[in-house]
Amino acid sequence: MDEQITSYLENNRELHLKQMIEFLSIPSISSDSTHKPDVRKAAEWLANDLENGGLENVQILETAGHPVVYADYLRAEGKPTVLCYGHYDVQPVDPIDQWHTDPFKPEIKDNIIYSRGSSDDKGQVFMLAKAAESILAVKEELPVNIKFCFEGEEEIGSAHLDDFVDTHLDLLQGDVLLVSDTTMIGINQPAVSYGLRGLCGLEVHLRGPKGDLHSGVYGGAVQNTLHAMVELLATLHDKDGKIAVDGFYDGVEELTEEEKNTCEKISDDEALRKELDVDTLVGEPGYSTTARIWARPTVELNGVFGGFQGEGLKTVIPSTATAKITCRLVPNQDPAVIGALMNKHLKKHLPAGVKLDIRLMDHAEPFVMPLDHPALKAAGAALKDAYHVDPIFSRQGGSVPIVNTFHDKLGLAPVLMGFGLDTENFHAPNEHFHLVNFDRGLKALIDFLNFLPEQK
């Protein structure tokens, strides 16, 4: 790290924290319409801060919901363009009585800042802004082109982001998507994510007799819709827990030895078992826990329901039963193909006496970036420089819809480099953010911008 910048960061740390506290103090709860003016106030604060930091073309762009804050620096001719994504809206604060501090009066104690949004994601949005500002302040230019796209609706499902990207395709063109909204493996173990599982969702509906029947009067005479449902759903996995749908694993790539080793290193079954309060972990045989999450597809039942749910007994044979299912997908699995395979399997195994209706729901493409991609190499080098340890190149078990949006619509190469910790209570009372990761993370972001154009 450049000494001038190191000094600049040290000299301005107090000012930066003061600014961050100001930003965090705005209760930008996107789900609560009474906070709509606060969400806009946070957008304005951020726009103003980017303007003051030397960014150009600063705009508050309207959507059908909360606005997007945009800013850029496009003077690095011939250099890559990095689109930085983050969100300035926050989760609600309920249950408020469980907070030890006021969620919107940030307090620093033992180098930890307590505030709603400190970890998710205003603290990290602020770091992205300060990274660019700091280089500009010291060097008067940036080593790459940069665009900021900070939305105000992530906590309500990014309802208008797809539309926003569609209507601003030219404005948002670039090479790399930098997202600081993920977590590290541990406080001294940074990580950069290079892959996400995809998703294929479906709703399965069975209809038996035309209405609920008395189980005494009709029990034994007709198919019980719930029997049919449990029998059908039980066919989705074999005895070992592998998916029993024909063709489901076709083309699924095995992990490399290096990836397997990383997964085994990271897997801490005992800790996870305790965290989740289960007697034993369960999953596809032959893979470490982390490998199962990162790189193996699953078929998960998210909801099953039919018949009586009240207290006591009601002796009905239910007319209908429903199952909500999501398949998590890995590279070389096409959500549409998987949807068709599931459809075929369910039809083939349908018990007699019920009608089947399948509704295909959300789709998301899985993807993995090649580990030798310049952006990943730059991220790895930057994290090593800031944290003095080798970062973990990780994959995520979930889909991140906004990453899919930018990847699919704009072809950006995603780099998920976040500085939060899983233990920092985002989405819960007493959210906090370790300032050691503010300092190191800010350095890593600056390094990343500096290292990126050097990578091939």
Add this chain to the structure above:
Amino acid sequence: MDEQITSYLENNRELHLKQMIEFLSIPSISSDSTHKPDVRKAAEWLANDLENGGLENVQILETAGHPVVYADYLRAEGKPTVLCYGHYDVQPVDPIDQWHTDPFKPEIKDNIIYSRGSSDDKGQVFMLAKAAESILAVKEELPVNIKFCFEGEEEIGSAHLDDFVDTHLDLLQGDVLLVSDTTMIGINQPAVSYGLRGLCGLEVHLRGPKGDLHSGVYGGAVQNTLHAMVELLATLHDKDGKIAVDGFYDGVEELTEEEKNTCEKISDDEALRKELDVDTLVGEPGYSTTARIWARPTVELNGVFGGFQGEGLKTVIPSTATAKITCRLVPNQDPAVIGALMNKHLKKHLPAGVKLDIRLMDHAEPFVMPLDHPALKAAGAALKDAYHVDPIFSRQGGSVPIVNTFHDKLGLAPVLMGFGLDTENFHAPNEHFHLVNFDRGLKALIDFLNFLPEQK
């Protein structure tokens, strides 16, 4: 049938219908607290009618809920005592806009009376009262001792009947329980029920991880509680639909050839299939549909639920899942033994990674009366005399808790001889009752009381 009584019934038919209309006009909806005074009004109307009819010791007996109307005639020394059970409360009338008449302004059209309670069960309660009244009016004495016990809470689960019987054991002693609250096989095919299936209810609860988990972040690493539930529930039946619980069928008696023939004669699979709007009927192989309902045990899922039930998708791995199960039992099956077998089976087949909690719920003993019981012979002869066809001796697939109450606590021999039809919309809009069954049924009830003391 005695000519004097025949004439009496003909001469008084208009009066009887007028009285029945008066009784049906009282909106005695037991589930609706705003109708509490109406329920009492119906009890008072009934008590008054019994008093006028020459019954003795007429009382409105309080319970913790709606009252019981009691009356008796105990002057037939050395003759059997018949306890007549029925209920004077009715179902609610929603959806009221689907009624073609006012549910509490009875109208007669084409010899059918339209009114809430006409079929279930005020019309039939009224017939029981008129049967005794008519004999008394003509003969000035009854051929048997008779007790009436008409409750006002059947439509809300007979909440206080058990307590009532416990505290009135002496008052309610008798030999035969006559219940007119069941249906005929068809308008020209009377039936008398001589057996009921029993019941063993249980609630099965599975707990996996301590809270709902994100199916992306954890999917593949831990047992999905719903997978465990469907796998577990699917073990309850084998591929042919037979119950796969060890020992479940131990001691179950096969039907006699005569019973098998009756069941085959009554089974109308095509009609039932159409009525229920299913492609095919499904059940234990080797038995006719009626035999499966009357005389074969079942394990029915009445409710299964866990995870997300809203619109769209929510990608959770649910923490808990619940199943509500009732086993229908036949003679020689003990509900407590079956509960223990189910318990053992569920524990034995429990998938890894979840905890199981089983709660035993309602129990009811199955029972079948010997077909040569004097009360059944009297009922058969009475129905044949009134309808000019051989009645069907049938069994019921359901449990009738009140029958169990009187059978188990007082040792009464139950005769279920009802005059409603399944098509008469009890529990639905436009309830009605065919007056042809008022006339014939009243004759049959009078015959029954006359024939009973002659049977050995």
